[in-house]
Amino acid sequence: MPLVSGPDPKPGDLIEFFRGVYQHWGIYVGNGYVVHLTDQDGWSSLSSAFGGTAVVRKDRLEDVAQGWYYKVNNKYDQKRRPYPPNKVVREALAKVGEKMSYSVTSANCEHFVTDLRYGDSFSDQVDNGKTVVAVGGGIFFAVAAVAAFSSMRNRRQNQ
Template sequence: MATHRRSLDTRMAPTKPRLRLGDLIEISRFGYKHWAIYVGGGYVVHLALADDIAGAAASSIMCTLTEKAIVKKELLCVVAGRDKYQVNNKHDDKYRPLPSNKIVQRVEELVGQVWPYSLTSENCEHFVNELRYGVSRSDQVRPQPVSRPLDPDRSLS
């Protein structure tokens, strides 16, 4: 199985690999991964809170409390802040990526738009995978089981 990860943190590798248009960027946050897609010139596109103005804060875990996000184009260094990040095109073995020019064209058309957001079904990882592969998926979340109310007439013993 080929690996599709390229470290972009100089503490992790002596040289930085070249970013390619349409690369998926995985940013390690405390407790989760934020995802963006590289569009050239040092810029990425990602989902952020609609009312957020700071790049690194825009992808905070607080976005799990909202149902809407905005598609933003920002410098990768601003979005990542001090967090480690890497290229992670992890599904290239399973799905054929769209041509990079098509990915960038699709992404650029979405910048500034309000986008639905759900931690479990429409998060930043779903967003970038949909744009690169045409498949909306996230490996960070699993579908939640449906809970049923306890039957008060049923004994637990």
């Protein structure tokens, strides 16, 4: 049984599935179903990263959750105006069965659902990951620079 928190989903809602180190996203289309960009088996779009393509599927919400925590997360509604729910659902259902290009950084499952709900493809998950990599790289560079400077200073003192 999946772990769910918050309100029951309504058609057109973004559903965020927590999968440990990443999140998977779908659009709730009603009657217990979500439409999502995923691999052929319907579990994860992340595995599509290796093949460069993914498929749009309509699956039962509980099947997609597979015991993981999920919630309605329309977090972008404060910044962007969503399309009417009937348009979101209609567009999502029209894409079922379609094969699409997949890229972790520019065409992932979150990009897919934000495009359907807001008409613009974006992903906080990717943006946050880029920030972590940039900050981590900056920290690594700073530590390496300090270590190199210390090493040079120690060499000069020993000469």
